[in-house]
Amino acid sequence: MQVTMRYFGQLRHLAGRDEDTIHLETGVTALSAIRAAMAPYGEAAALIVMDASGALRPSLMVLINDAPIDKETPPTLQSGDIITLLCAISGG
Amino acid sequence: MSQSPTIAIKISERPxxxxxxxxxxxxxxxxKPGADVVVLxxxxxxxxxxxxxxxxxVFIRRGEIPGREELEALMAxxxxPGVHAVIKRAVVGIAGVxxxxxAIAIALARIGIGKLIVADFDVVEPSNLNRQQYFIDQLGQPKVAALLENLSRINPYVEVETHHVRLDRENIPKIxxxxxVMVEAFDRADQKALLVEAFCRAFPAKSIVVATGLAGHMPSNTITTRKVGKQMVVVGDLVTAAQPGTGLMAPRVGVAAHHQANAVLRLLLGEDPEGC
Known part of the structure; x- marks a missing residue:
């Protein structure tokens, strides 16, 4: 199946683009899709979204089809889904 | 019998x-007998x-607080009037003060927002005074208590509900x-994401205005307001974190805060907060 990854902030700078289209096996989770999407961009990109154990960082905001998801229970993706990634930055 | 001629003027904004x-x-x-100041x-x-x-x-007696109706008339x-009617019945939540x-709370109180619900666990510290809207004699006070005091000096008729509490996934939907409209105004990045997740899961039809990337002294125009998804409006440059060399300072934090306050106002009025 095919999904679209959209990037904001640091990820957009690192990727040098607004979005990617990636191909995945049917039934994968958002976490697997994010890992696959970050792979071409090296360790710096992976470190923005994941910690050393491979879990999604608490500061990462993930939207599927424009709706923020709860990272504690990442859903299974459907073909055509759009996953948006924005890593929150400290300061307030 | 002829009537004596008249002129039309405004007294305290009223015809x-x-x-x-x-x-x-x-x-x-x-x-207003005894008014100390006359403004023409x-x-x-x-x-x-x-x-x-x-x-x-406008006639002013120094030290006299205008009544609710008089202040409402001035603001309307x-x-x-149509815009003010919307503002007056609105309820806005602010997580982190x-x-x-x-600054967001003060901006919204100044325009006479109907009700603010504010939550923060912290107290006013000396290092906060470089950017936060508190006074030096409020050091040590819970921020929500100090803010309530300051807002009441600006507009005592704005209803303010305060929660001196650390927000988490359980109490966010209750509070x-x-x-x-909800406003994310936390300092920590993980708390920002947690609020978005908890609020959007509980209230999928409501909007939340988030800030990320506002530290330092980069140009003001690098702070933008943009829609991300159905519910989120994101303010900031999205990249500049608070760290040595790019500290949090009143000017740029204030730019971001007022982007957020204006986004709230536009959402309440049914307008596109991005506005492109």
């Missing part, structure tokens, strides 16, 4: 008709004079269930 030849001091004696057409006017058609007059005139949240 009024007075006999032609009425003087400023005569009007003061009739409307936007400038203090110490001398007496004969009023002219279209003049706008500034905002236009540090550099962003305290902010009544809001029309």
């Amino acid at each position: 009024a008709t007075v006999p032609k030849g009425t003087t400023l001091h005569a009007l003061r004696a009739e409307h 057409n936007g400038a203090p006017m110490p001398e007496d004079c004969i009023l002219q058609e279209g003049d706008e007059v 005139s500034r905002h236009t 540090g550099g962003l949240g305290s 902010f269930g009544a809001v029309d």
Whole structure:
């Protein structure tokens, strides 16, 4: 199946683009899709979204089809889904 | 019998008709005897004079707090009545009342927002005073208590519900269930994401205005307001974190805070917060 990854902030700078289209096996989770999407961009990109154990960082905001998801229970993706990634930055 | 000629003026922003030849001091004696300050057409006017058609007059007794209706009339005139009616019945939630949240709360209180629900666990510290809207004699106070005090000095008729509590996934939906628009104004990045997740899961039809990337002294115009997804409006440059060399300072934090406050206002008015 095919999904679209959209990037904001640091990820957009690192990727040098607004979005990617990636191909995945049917039934994968958002976490697997994010890992696959970050792979071409090296360790710096992976470190923005994941910690050393491979879990999604608490500061990462993930939207599927424009709706923020709860990272504690990442859903299974459907073909055509759009996953948006924005890593929150400290300061307030 | 002929009527004496009259002129149309405004007294405290309200239309009024007075006999032609009425003087400023005569009007003061009739409307607010003992007023210390007389403002005529936007400038203090110490001398007496004969009023002219279209003049706008405000009488002030120093130390006297205007009544709710008088203040509402003044604001409705500034905002236009239709806009002010929307503001007056709105409920806005603010999570975190540090550099962003305290400035957002003040901006919204100044325009007479109906109700603010604010939550923060922290107290005012000396290092906060470089950007947060507190005073040096408020050090050590819970921020929500200090903010309530400051807001009441700006507009005592704005309802403010305070929660001195650390927000988490469980209490976020309980505290902010009544809001029309939610504001994320935390400092920590993980807390920002947690609030978005908890609020959007509980209230999928409501909007949340988030800030990320506002530290340092980069150009003001690098702070933007953009929509991300159905519910989120994101303010900031999205990249600049608070760290050595790019500290959090009043000017740029204030730019971001007022982007957020204006996004709230536009959402309440049914307008596109991005506005491109």
